[in-house]
Amino acid sequence: MKDCTRNCVDRCHRTAGGVCDLLWVVGLFLAAELVIWAISLSLRLVSVPFFASIIGMLAVFALTTGCHFFNKRVESFYNTWLKHKINFINTHMAVGFPIPLVMLDQSEMLDATHIGYVIANFLITNVVSWTGTFVVGFFALHGYAILHDKWEARSQTPPSKRPWIAPPPVINLSFIGDDSISNDLHIPSPRTPSLLVTGYTPATSVFDLAAPLSELTATTSKSPSLRKERRTTAHKILEQYPSLLAMFFLLVIGVPVAAATGEVRILDGCAVWFSWITTVRMQRLFKKSSVCAKRPRLKNTIATVMNSVLLTTLLLTAYIRSRAVASPLYDLSQVQQLFSRGNPLYAVWTASVLHEPIISNTRAYFGAGDAALAFLEVGIVVWGFKLFECRKQLWSVAGVFTVTVSIGIAAANVFLSVGSAHLIGLDGSEALSFAARSVTLALAKPAVEAVGGNLAVNAAVVVSNGILGQLIYPFVLDRMVARTDSTEEEDDRSLNGPDDPLTIATGIAIGINGAAMGVAYLYGTRSRAAPYAAVAMTVFGVMTVVFTTVEPFKGVVLSLSGT
Structure with a gap:
């Protein structure tokens, strides 16, 4: 009974921690977008607002470096409270890369x-x-x-x-010297060959990878092998909750709302979420599996081809084309316009606040594809923190x-x-x-x-x-x-x-x-x-x-x- 209570408490703590982490990421996203917006408004005076994300990255780097110069505890605060969230944003900023290819249509094709x-x-x-x-x-x-x-x-x-x-x-x-940084750590040889793929594997996060339930559940009984097998199968299913949750929202909320009101942004957003998180996990799970374990070069090749950006591009392209075929009211170009108008979030905010309509987007429409591109912009800004981590190299x-x-x-x-x-x-x-x-x-x-x-x-x-x-x-x-x-818990000195x-x-x-x-x-x-x-x-x-x-x-x- 005590073990069950302890397990429930642990799960509640993990859930609460996950919610807090999510709020941190949302806060960082909004803060970064506000920084981009403020800089873009300043750059409007010289007609170069598109530099906003790059200047935002440099500003974050300069600010964190300057604060660290006056107070060395800034690095400890960053490692404790911000680093994991920054890593999460950096990991998943690639969700914006497929959007330009998805938006190509027949009228733009060459012979x-x-x-x-x-x-x-x-x-x-x-x-x-x-x-x-x-x-x-x-x-x-x-x-x-x-x-x-x-x-x-x-x-x-x-x-x-x-x-x-x-x-x-x-x-x-x-x-510039930095006495707080130690350089006596051993670094692996840069030319050490590796047969297994060590490609783009996003860092483990509460948002996209459930903690193994074996860590949460104490083995209090002498469970037979059959129960252990069933538990392992259940764990594998539950660990896919990001994809299952995306599909649930797509079918239960996105489809009904689109059918009843014609508002497709929830449906499109769930499709982007499902496509990206599923391809990310497919690649990760294949790398960890025993498939082709005796043929590492073949496994390396297959895992590389299972690139998340490439597969997400294919899935979203198929999704957009399928929606165009299934909808009697819209053709392909109209479906694409509902998916993304290609305007950054700061431009939409500026148009709404200053009442200066965007020529190609007079309603200041912001679709699911635009949200993915906004995540890409935010990712560029938070690179300022990554530059701060490696400031001595720069x-x-x-x-x-x-x-x-x-x-x-x-x-x-x-x-x-x-x-x-x-x-x-x-x-x-x-x-x-x-x-x-x-x-x-x-x-x-x-x-x-x-x-x-x-x-x-x-x-x-x-x-x-x-x-x-x-x-x-x-x-x-x-x-x-x-x-x-x-590891992520260390300072990466x-x-x-x-x-x-x-x-x-x-x-x-x-x-x-x-x-x-x-x-x-x-x-x-x-x-x-x-x-x-x-x-x-x-x-x-x-x-x-x-x-x-x-x-x-x-x-x-x-x-x-x-x-």
């Missing part, structure tokens, strides 16, 4: 010839950009590290003891080098990608869509609009870049970049240790070419390359907008496209 040209330029620019970015970053950093070690050897080491070959180089010349020569390389690669990407598209056979708007071929969605749209590019082609290229990267990362990252062994040129160059390459999807993947896998990727993505995106909107760069881009 077979132009699709072939787009695919050809997509492959060429990816090969050149990934290879070039990594090679430039790695060899420049490696050369600097060798020269630095030689200089130190000459100044501190007797001539007879100078090595002919420099030791394995690390970049750790911090501009306030270093490696951080400055990341910024410098990103600016140079941004210029090369804008001009060469457009020129390459024109040479292959694409003209005008299709060629200009490659000007922002790997920029995060928040900045790609204004960059392409400024030069008159095809937004549909650009959205397809950007999201395809991210999906392609997530399919490749599990096969190469464990052989190149180290991950921390710290090892993230502030020195990194070698291979880790830094990999982070730069992923941040520039994989954009937000690549950065989210690195943070999801707790990679040491993540902060460099976030900085590279930010600088690369901002400079891409500059090169496509500011003269004389804009004129050069237009001339390269043949317009």
Whole structure:
């Protein structure tokens, strides 16, 4: 009896904790959106409100770093109260990535010839950009590290003891010291191969993964094997409660409300929730299962193909098409408009408060797809906290080098990608869509609009870049970049240790070419390359907008496209 009472109390505590965590996440979401809105209102004066999420990320990083400078207990407060919620938002921000592909319709499709040209330029620019970015970053950093070690050897080491070959180089010349950070933690070798997939596996959370009931229920009786088997089956079913709950709301609330009132946002929201959380759990459960355990390479491949973004894109595309077929009142384009208008939440708020209607959305409609995109914007803002965790890596020569390389690669990407598209056979708007071929969605749209590019082609290229990267990362990252062994309950102080040129160059390459999807993947896998990727993505995106909107760069881009 006492054990049953204790179990009930434990379950109540877990439930109450889950509700509190949910309220924290909702509060962080609203706070981040309010920050984005406030910044966007300020940026309206210079007509660049689309920078709001990026500036919000930098503001959060600056604020937390400044507070920590004056009071070291800020880090303890962050680790205790905020970190798990930030990790949850960062993990699930990828729910917004499928939306641009889901919104493509027949009227925006190109003919077979132009699709072939787009695919050809997509492959060429990816090969050149990934290879070039990594090679430039790695060899420049490696050369600097060798020269630095030689200089130190000459100044501190007797001539007879100078090595002919420099030791394995690390970049750790911090501009700002931080005595509160310990660098003596052991980090696994960045080149340790791993046969099993260690891909994008979202962190365990009360919102998407039930705690095993075996931890909640004491074995008070001598239960036979049959009862144990039944309990295990029940546990497996109950652990799928996020998907079951989404389906329940979809059928019990979403469908009746849509049928009675024509209001489909609840139905669409449940469909997004069900598609995303189900694909996330499918991939996770497959990785943990014993299926193909004796063939790790095959399991690695299958788990990688079960990419959450890719599968969610397919499920939502099928859902939207099915709704269009089943509805006699709406065609496909109208169903898509009810799903998403493509306007950020801050623009909808501004239009409602200032009574300045959006030209393409006079009713300030905000659909389920727009909510998913808003979660993506919030995810970018909370990256400021992740940068705070890795601040020592950024306030270093490696951080400055990341910024410098990103600016140079941004210029090369804008001009060469457009020129390459024109040479292959694409003209005008299709060629200009490659000007922002790997920029995060928040900045790609204004960059392409400024030069008159095809937004549909650009959205397809950007999201395809991210999906392609997530399919490749599990096969190469464990052989190149180290991950921390710290658990979520620890401070992750090892993230502030020195990194070698291979880790830094990999982070730069992923941040520039994989954009937000690549950065989210690195943070999801707790990679040491993540902060460099976030900085590279930010600088690369901002400079891409500059090169496509500011003269004389804009004129050069237009001339390269043949317009």
